[in-house]
Amino acid sequence: MSVHKAVRTPADMPVSGWYAVLPPPPKAQVLRGRYMADWVIVGAGFAGLAAARRLSQLVPNDRIAVVDAQRVGWGAAGRNSGFMIDLPHELGGENYGGSRDHDLKQIQMNRAAIEFSASAAEEFGLEPYFVRAGKIHGAATDHGLRSLREFESHLVGLAEDFRSLDAADMKGITGTDFFIGGTFTPGTVMAQPAGFIRGLAGGLAERVKIFENSPATLIETGAEHRVQTPEGEIVAPRLILTVNGHLESFGFFKRRLLHIFTYASMTRPLSNSEQASLGGERHWGLIPADPMGSTIRRIGDRIVVRNTFTYNPSMTTSEGQVEKIGHKHDRSFNARFPMLNGAGMEYRWGGHLCLSLNSAPAFGEIEDRVYVAGCCNGLGTVKGTLYGMLIADLAVGTEEPLVADALREPSPSTLYPKPLMAVGAPLRLWAVQRRAGREL
Template sequence: MRVNSFPKNDRTNGWFNVLGEQPAARVFSGESKADWVIVGGGFSGLGAARRLGELRPNDRIVLLEAGRIGENASGRNSGFVIDLPHNFSQEQPEHDLRQIRVNRMAIAWLAELVERHQIRCQWSHRGKVHVAATRQGRKNLEVMAQRLTGLGEANEHWDKARLTAYLGTDYFDYGLFTPGCILMQPAALVTGLARSLPGNVEIYEESAVTGFEDGATKTLETAGGKVTTSQVILATNGWTPAFGFLERQLLTMHTFASLTRPLTTAEQAALGGEGDWGTIPSTLGGTTMRYTRDHRLLIRRSLRYRPDFTITDGDQARILGEHHETFAKRFPMIPDVGFEHTWGGVLCMSRNHVPKCGLLADGVWAAVCQNAVGAAKGTISGRAVAELAAGADTDLVADMTAYEELQRFPPAWITSLAFRARIAHAQLTARKEA
């Protein structure tokens, strides 16, 4: 079959661009055989490649990535490695506890790799603050605080004075601090992870899989060559249906971020605050923010439903306008900073908020659908699918295979209508949170 939908790199990702000159991509060419082929070089694919390389040190493992590692969603995100669930399961707290357990395992694994391989990605144990500027936002956070307390998880209420001292801006009235989240520079982390994989993993970038033939022997075709194998791991996020799997079970949405240049010393003083930080909005249509260790401000706002993955110039212009508006409201003390970079990226979600980690067909495995929080979830999903495929019987495999199956979405036209309405509603009702 032709794989006719894969990401095309627009080279706009600020996190990647500020890394400076990167080594040229090694592009796949020729015809060869591999024991394993992993498609996708985000957190999920890199987690799978590392674990498989460890468990099968004598196997040839080929990883094919359509773009550059670090230019994908894994390098484009807001840089929160989150330990806690985003959606709490009221009836079944054991689901939340399992999510926390596997997320913390991912964080511990990543922390160890950052240390061992000296990955310079601004890895920072600063936790996260959920912030509210409206009464509804505050209500949402109070419910969240109750759930966290019920699960025995640490959380602190922060008032306006505490928030202002910590963040510099006095925009927010209510905050909920949780200590277990890590902040990082995502493109620096994923490129560092890719460069420190076991020696039997070969990475090829700018090598989109454009043809896939399933069977006892599977053939994956790129523009420059073909590789045959008996075992494939798809770590292809929202593009997985292009391989003929999980159709109508994944929903993709774009969201967008803008990054400033580093603030000058005078601007840092005008902003104030207590060092680097990360905030999460209290409503779906709200704004995520970061103040990085190298003194840049990031805002992540704006949602678009674009199932054909096309973002128009009109979209870009409106989004940039939204980001300027958000920045001006929160940071009136530094009006001349502006943005150096603005970009969009793809979130992949399932109807029942669960990932797909496991078998799709004979010899075809998946670690996909991280439901918008993939730094921890993708990493651990990739690790788990490698253990499962390699026949390792671990507690992690038991945890990750305990998820229910992905529910199907209604036909495309209904999903499209419903989802566009949901996004419009979220953006409209976000008000001061946006």
């Protein structure tokens, strides 16, 4: 038997705008007492619910239980920008791309995850939260424009479709003349992340038991695995951990996971006159030419700005940190939308990302019948879905070929010593964000 006591549990705050604009959820079912299952999944984000859905397809007569520390959609799954990206998206790169062979495989895997999510959206009526809208890469500087042309050249080599946009095109879409050019790619899905993940949980509830507000405080692994929560426990012979960076909270992948937070602000609803002043299209999503720049989404009468990365090895942020970074969002917003200077931000929030130094996932069987799917390297919507569905295939023992592809990926490499990380990680983040310049 192996015992893993949680040194911390998720405690995300304040509420994300994505979650706040949804109707109130039904009352949470909290785990109380002992529950016996065939499978227990810890974490009800994109990876956990993808694993649960895939298991319900592969072993429909098995008892599947999921526990989450918070309400479904409250945590990291409902705090991202909602881009489900099919193409290469390497946050650490100059223009997102990598080697051709690696990128071709990543495209295949990302699209498998998108199609899995698309089938869930159709099955559970989640189409309003899952729109195949494509994405724009927007450039605000000549340097950014050169990066986009390099990206487009890479896409030509991958035989991928795209459309170059000039300044007039960008203004026609966004309503602002801030951007001097762009690249449109059609394969990205624009999700309302909290709405999609809550809807997915609701759709699965008929065949999967989902316990909320039930943080796993202790895990014992052995012939029967036991997951303990403050008021109950689940006992099952098979355990899947889909808690992303919180794998380290249980002692797994220690000194291998890099805990980064990013931040977003959402406007109040824009008035009809403000929307008329802005012009442009009502729904679009834009990622910056420089990966460290500002991501912008317009969803009808609201605009979301996301930028700034911080190194938070405690896996928490604070209201003060969120508020301080919110001032950066205001500057970025006002630079792009001077005609909307009176539009205030109604919601501000931070979200936890888990990265590794070598951009590798935490995936596979780490103890007998104990499986992990995490460390999504800033791409939780698509990579979480991918590794969640594939970990179910691995655990059941199917012949899914993408499982072998996932297992061939390296494991997260060891971090530098703590003193170096404490100084070097924030310095590195400062440098790459400074490089972004006007793109930020």
